[in-house]
Amino acid sequence: MFKLKIKNTTYGISFSFFFVIALVTICSATQTEKLLMTLMSCALHELGHLVLMTAFGSSPQEIVVYGGGIRITPDSRQLDRRRETAVLLAGAGVNFLLSFAAYLTNGGGFFCQVNFLLGALNLLPFRYFDGGRILALLANGKVCEFFRAVFILLSAAAMIHMILHGTVSISFAATFCFIVLSEVIY
Incomplete structure:
Protein backbone atom coordinates (compact mmCIF):
# COMPACT_ATOMS: atom_id res chain seq x y z
CA MET A 1 0.00 0.00 0.00
CA PHE A 2 1.21 3.47 -0.85
CA LYS A 3 0.54 6.11 1.85
CA LEU A 4 1.09 9.84 2.05
CA LYS A 5 0.38 12.09 5.03
CA ILE A 6 -0.79 15.66 4.40
CA LYS A 7 -1.49 17.73 7.51
CA ASN A 8 -3.48 15.45 9.85
CA THR A 9 -4.85 13.10 7.19
CA THR A 10 -3.16 10.02 5.75
CA TYR A 11 -4.08 9.23 2.13
CA GLY A 12 -3.49 5.74 0.81
CA ILE A 13 -4.00 3.56 -2.22
CA SER A 14 -3.95 -0.21 -1.99
CA PHE A 15 -2.65 -2.47 -4.72
CA SER A 16 -6.04 -4.23 -4.71
CA PHE A 17 -7.47 -1.06 -6.31
CA PHE A 18 -5.19 -1.57 -9.31
CA PHE A 19 -6.35 -5.20 -9.50
CA VAL A 20 -9.97 -4.02 -9.78
CA ILE A 21 -9.00 -1.50 -12.47
CA ALA A 22 -7.23 -4.28 -14.39
CA LEU A 23 -10.32 -6.45 -14.02
CA VAL A 24 -12.50 -3.64 -15.38
CA THR A 25 -10.33 -3.36 -18.49
CA ILE A 26 -10.77 -7.05 -19.38
CA CYS A 27 -14.52 -7.15 -18.76
CA SER A 28 -17.21 -6.77 -21.38
CA ALA A 29 -18.81 -3.35 -21.84
CA THR A 30 -21.87 -4.31 -19.77
CA GLN A 31 -19.76 -5.68 -16.91
CA THR A 32 -17.49 -2.61 -17.03
CA GLU A 33 -20.50 -0.30 -16.83
CA LYS A 34 -21.88 -2.18 -13.81
CA LEU A 35 -18.53 -2.24 -12.05
CA LEU A 36 -18.03 1.48 -12.63
CA MET A 37 -21.56 2.18 -11.29
CA THR A 38 -20.72 0.12 -8.20
CA LEU A 39 -17.43 1.98 -7.65
CA MET A 40 -19.24 5.30 -8.11
CA SER A 41 -21.86 4.23 -5.55
CA CYS A 42 -19.07 3.33 -3.10
CA ALA A 43 -17.45 6.73 -3.66
CA LEU A 44 -20.77 8.54 -3.11
CA HIS A 45 -21.32 6.48 0.07
CA GLU A 46 -17.98 7.64 1.44
CA LEU A 47 -18.64 11.19 0.28
CA GLY A 48 -21.78 11.13 2.47
CA HIS A 49 -19.59 10.32 5.48
CA LEU A 50 -17.06 12.98 4.53
CA VAL A 51 -19.63 15.75 4.00
CA LEU A 52 -21.30 15.21 7.37
CA MET A 53 -17.95 14.78 9.11
CA THR A 54 -16.81 18.11 7.68
CA ALA A 55 -20.12 19.76 8.60
CA PHE A 56 -19.47 18.71 12.22
CA GLY A 57 -16.02 20.31 12.08
CA SER A 58 -14.10 17.03 12.02
CA SER A 59 -11.46 15.84 9.59
CA PRO A 60 -10.63 12.29 8.55
CA GLN A 61 -7.61 10.53 10.00
CA GLU A 62 -7.23 8.38 6.90
CA ILE A 63 -8.66 8.02 3.40
CA VAL A 64 -7.74 4.79 1.62
CA VAL A 65 -8.73 3.69 -1.88
CA TYR A 66 -8.73 -0.11 -2.16
CA GLY A 67 -10.29 -2.87 -4.28
CA GLY A 68 -13.55 -2.75 -2.32
CA GLY A 69 -14.02 1.00 -2.64
CA ILE A 70 -12.93 3.82 -0.37
CA ARG A 71 -12.52 3.76 3.39
CA ILE A 72 -12.58 6.95 5.43
CA THR A 73 -11.52 6.72 9.06
CA PRO A 74 -12.90 9.64 11.08
CA ASP A 75 -10.97 11.26 13.88
CA SER A 76 -13.41 10.14 16.57
CA ARG A 77 -11.70 12.34 19.15
CA GLN A 78 -13.32 15.31 17.39
CA LEU A 79 -16.87 13.92 17.49
CA ASP A 80 -19.21 13.03 20.31
CA ARG A 81 -21.08 9.70 20.17
CA ARG A 82 -24.24 11.20 18.64
CA ARG A 83 -22.34 12.96 15.84
CA GLU A 84 -20.13 9.97 15.13
CA THR A 85 -23.27 7.82 14.82
CA ALA A 86 -24.76 10.36 12.39
CA VAL A 87 -21.54 10.34 10.32
CA LEU A 88 -21.61 6.54 10.20
CA LEU A 89 -25.27 6.56 9.09
CA ALA A 90 -24.62 9.20 6.40
CA GLY A 91 -23.04 6.77 3.92
CA ALA A 92 -25.96 4.34 3.94
CA GLY A 93 -28.34 7.32 3.88
CA VAL A 94 -26.76 8.52 0.64
CA ASN A 95 -27.11 5.04 -0.87
CA PHE A 96 -30.76 4.77 0.14
CA LEU A 97 -31.49 8.24 -1.30
CA LEU A 98 -29.76 7.33 -4.58
CA SER A 99 -31.67 4.05 -4.71
CA PHE A 100 -34.98 5.82 -4.12
CA ALA A 101 -34.18 8.47 -6.76
CA ALA A 102 -33.26 5.77 -9.28
CA TYR A 103 -36.48 3.92 -8.48
CA LEU A 104 -38.56 7.07 -9.00
CA THR A 105 -36.85 8.03 -12.26
CA ASN A 106 -36.65 4.67 -14.03
CA GLY A 107 -38.43 2.13 -11.86
CA GLY A 108 -35.30 0.52 -10.47
CA GLY A 109 -32.52 -1.02 -12.48
CA PHE A 110 -28.96 -1.91 -11.53
CA PHE A 111 -28.07 1.49 -10.04
CA CYS A 112 -31.12 1.33 -7.76
CA GLN A 113 -30.29 -2.22 -6.68
CA VAL A 114 -26.59 -1.68 -6.07
CA ASN A 115 -27.21 1.41 -3.93
CA PHE A 116 -29.90 -0.31 -1.88
CA LEU A 117 -27.68 -3.35 -1.29
CA LEU A 118 -24.63 -1.21 -0.51
CA GLY A 119 -26.62 0.80 2.05
CA ALA A 120 -28.10 -2.33 3.63
CA LEU A 121 -24.78 -4.20 3.66
CA ASN A 122 -23.04 -1.34 5.42
CA LEU A 123 -25.64 -1.39 8.21
CA LEU A 124 -24.92 -5.03 9.10
CA PRO A 125 -23.43 -5.33 12.60
CA PHE A 126 -20.01 -6.60 11.48
CA ARG A 127 -17.00 -4.72 12.88
CA TYR A 128 -15.71 -3.62 9.51
CA PHE A 129 -19.04 -2.12 8.42
CA ASP A 130 -20.71 1.09 9.57
CA GLY A 131 -23.39 -0.94 11.37
CA GLY A 132 -20.78 -2.71 13.47
CA ARG A 133 -19.14 0.56 14.41
CA ILE A 134 -22.55 2.03 15.32
CA LEU A 135 -23.29 -1.04 17.45
CA ALA A 136 -19.96 -0.58 19.26
CA LEU A 137 -20.84 3.07 19.95
CA LEU A 138 -24.30 2.28 21.30
CA ALA A 139 -23.77 -0.99 23.21
CA ASN A 140 -21.21 -2.03 25.77
CA GLY A 141 -18.64 -4.74 24.98
CA LYS A 142 -20.47 -7.89 26.14
CA VAL A 143 -23.85 -6.89 24.68
CA CYS A 144 -22.17 -5.92 21.43
CA GLU A 145 -20.26 -9.22 21.17
CA PHE A 146 -23.38 -11.26 22.04
CA PHE A 147 -25.41 -9.47 19.35
CA ARG A 148 -22.62 -9.99 16.79
CA ALA A 149 -22.33 -13.69 17.64
CA VAL A 150 -26.08 -14.25 17.31
CA PHE A 151 -26.12 -12.34 14.02
CA ILE A 152 -23.19 -14.37 12.63
CA LEU A 153 -24.86 -17.66 13.58
CA LEU A 154 -28.22 -16.67 12.09
CA SER A 155 -26.54 -15.34 8.94
CA ALA A 156 -24.46 -18.51 8.58
CA ALA A 157 -27.59 -20.66 8.95
CA ALA A 158 -29.38 -18.59 6.30
CA MET A 159 -26.35 -18.81 3.97
CA ILE A 160 -26.10 -22.60 4.38
CA HIS A 161 -29.82 -22.89 3.65
CA MET A 162 -29.48 -20.77 0.49
CA ILE A 163 -26.40 -22.72 -0.68
CA LEU A 164 -28.14 -26.07 -0.17
CA THR A 175 -18.06 -12.70 0.10
CA PHE A 176 -20.12 -13.77 3.10
CA CYS A 177 -17.47 -16.34 4.09
CA PHE A 178 -14.77 -13.67 3.85
CA ILE A 179 -16.82 -11.30 6.03
CA VAL A 180 -17.47 -13.96 8.67
CA LEU A 181 -13.83 -15.09 8.70
CA SER A 182 -12.61 -11.53 9.09
CA GLU A 183 -15.14 -11.02 11.89
CA VAL A 184 -14.01 -14.14 13.75
CA ILE A 185 -10.27 -13.48 13.24
CA TYR A 186 -10.53 -9.77 14.14
Missing part, protein backbone atom coordinates in the same frame (compact mmCIF):
# COMPACT_ATOMS: atom_id res chain seq x y z
CA HIS A 165 -31.19 -24.86 -2.11
CA GLY A 166 -29.15 -23.18 -4.86
CA THR A 167 -30.63 -19.73 -4.26
CA VAL A 168 -27.38 -17.82 -3.76
CA SER A 169 -24.55 -16.98 -6.15
CA ILE A 170 -21.09 -18.35 -5.49
CA SER A 171 -19.61 -14.84 -5.36
CA PHE A 172 -22.12 -13.77 -2.69
CA ALA A 173 -21.41 -16.92 -0.65
CA ALA A 174 -17.64 -16.33 -0.95
